[in-house]
Amino acid sequence: MSDLTAVSLVTIVAETALKPRLTKDLMNLGVSGYTVTAANGEGSRNRRAGDVDGGNVMIQCLASRDLSLAIMNHLEAEYFENYAVVAWVSSAEVIRKERYS
Amino acid sequence: MDSSAQVIIANLTSPPVLAFALGLLAVLVKGDLRLPDPIYQGLSIYLLLGIGIKGGVALRQSELSDVAVPAIATIVLGLLIPVLAYLFSGKLTRLSEVDRGALAAHYGSTSLVTFTAALVFLEQSSISYEGFATTLLALLEIPGIIVGLMLGTRHLKREISWSESLQEIFSSRSILLLVGGLVLGFATGAVGYAKIEPFFGGLFIGMLTLFLLEMGTLAGRRMRDVKTAGAGLIVFAIVFPIFSGILGVLFGYVSGLSMGGAAVLGVLAASASYIAAPAAVRLALPEANPGIYLAASLGITFPFNLTIGIPLIVLVAQSLEGMVG
Numbered sequence: 001m002s003d004l005t006a007v008s009l010v011t012i013v014a015e016t017a018l019k020p021r022l023t024k025d026l027m028n029l030g031v032s033g034y035t036v037t038a039a040n041g042e043g044s045r046n047r048r049a050g051d052v053d054g055g056n057v058m059i060q061c062l063a064s065r066d067l068s069l070a071i072m073n074h075l076e077a078e079y080f081e082n083y084a085v086v087a088w089v090s091s092a093e094v095i096r097k098e099r100y101s
Numbered sequence: 102m103d104s105s106a107q108v109i110i111a112n113l114t115s116p117p118v119l120a121f122a123l124g125l126l127a128v129l130v131k132g133d134l135r136l137p138d139p140i141y142q143g144l145s146i147y148l149l150l151g152i153g154i155k156g157g158v159a160l161r162q163s164e165l166s167d168v169a170v171p172a173i174a175t176i177v178l179g180l181l182i183p184v185l186a187y188l189f190s191g192k193l194t195r196l197s198e199v200d201r202g203a204l205a206a207h208y209g210s211t212s213l214v215t216f217t218a219a220l221v222f223l224e225q226s227s228i229s230y231e232g233f234a235t236t237l238l239a240l241l242e243i244p245g246i247i248v249g250l251m252l253g254t255r256h257l258k259r260e261i262s263w264s265e266s267l268q269e270i271f272s273s274r275s276i277l278l279l280v281g282g283l284v285l286g287f288a289t290g291a292v293g294y295a296k297i298e299p300f301f302g303g304l305f306i307g308m309l310t311l312f313l314l315e316m317g318t319l320a321g322r323r324m325r326d327v328k329t330a331g332a333g334l335i336v337f338a339i340v341f342p343i344f345s346g347i348l349g350v351l352f353g354y355v356s357g358l359s360m361g362g363a364a365v366l367g368v369l370a371a372s373a374s375y376i377a378a379p380a381a382v383r384l385a386l387p388e389a390n391p392g393i394y395l396a397a398s399l400g401i402t403f404p405f406n407l408t409i410g411i412p413l414i415v416l417v418a419q420s421l422e423g424m425v426g
Contacts, residue, residue, distance in 0.1 A: 017383045020269070038138070055138075082387030 008068035034061040124317015151301040153282015156235020174356035179244030183209030194333035202253015203389035209245020210374035230361030323400030338401035346371030364418035373398035
């Protein structure tokens with residue numbers, strides 16, 4: 001029997017146009033995988049081309065605490081200023097912790 | 102009733118244009134006629150690929166020597182129009198250089214649906230045009246976006262990542278499907294096309310009608326932004342397409358196209374992109390406000406071209422026939 005261990009769950013909601021860039025960045029930063037779902041909603045920015053291209057996407061990945069911080073810092077440096085992006089880190093519990101660097 | 106009024110009414114009562122009006126109306130009464138997203142995506146794939154294939158089949162039947170000069174004229178138009186749009190919008194609006202660069206990218210590029218509606222209109226009016234018109238559409242898609250991005254980033258402190266942007270533009274779905282369709286149609290020829298004609302030919306106007314219903318709802322929602330955009334932008338979004346459309350007709354005649362072909366090039370020049378350009382501009386020029394460029398291209402210019410612009414440009418082409426070239 002394995003036990004549960006804590007990892008970070010990073011959730012990013014962004015305009016659809018950013019999906020290829022964001023997922024590439026995540027892989028380059030070292031996540032082992034990610035999940036993308038279509039998302040819709042309203043926010044403070046309301047400045048996007050998403051209508052034509054299809055709303056927002058929600059990208060989630062599991063990561064170590066250090067990596068999740070690196071992801072958030074990368075988003076701050078590259079995306080928060082000009083793009084419609086929100087992101088947060090929450091805690092999750094998994095078995096097979098070695099999968100989430 | 103004189104013939105020009107008839108031409109305009111014939112266009113206004115065609116099923117795709119009426120469906121577009123229904124979509125607009127639905128937004129006005131706050132109804133919801135949006136197609137489910139996968140259906141919209143599927144329809145856009147169908148239209149892009151179908152137009153590409155038909156264009157490829159027609160290109161195969163054309164002589165290279167007939168295509169070469171109009172192709173060069175089209176690329177020159179693609180480089181010239183964004184510069185003119187940038188200068189014009191500077192006179193008419195108080196927008197920043199970044200927003201004007203974004204507008205230039207949209208007006209320099211072209212609109213597949215406007216092009217398609219123009220072909221439907223010409224066929225309805227029994228006006229023939231060169232089969233390689235779709236090749237001209239493909240040629241006009243990209244240069245305008247690149248010139249617009251260059252103009253928009255001129256005054257920015259940061260460097261634009263051209264390799265990344267170009268990769269994103271060339272690998273975008275609309276370019277891949279359109280250019281891929283052209284190659285596919287060219288390879289398969291009329292014999293191969295005969296097998297898929299019921300799907301890509303017979304059903305085409307019906308599918309286009311469904312797609313324009315969705316475009317009506319998209320344009321209607323963008324019209325709300327028009328109010329905040331200001332009078333200068335509205336004037337620009339109507340007057341500039343007329344100007345660039347006439348320029349396109351002239352380029353068409355000078356490069357030896359028929360009356361129908363010159364009208365198609367005019368419509369291509371007059372139309373503003375709202376699929377390829379917004380995606381590219383959003384990524385490469387995030388400082389520009391999509392509320393402005395989408396309100397102009399999708400909220401004003403697209404409905405204008407669909408209803409009045411297309412027949413107007415055809416009338417211009419008819420009246421200039423024999424005077425130029």
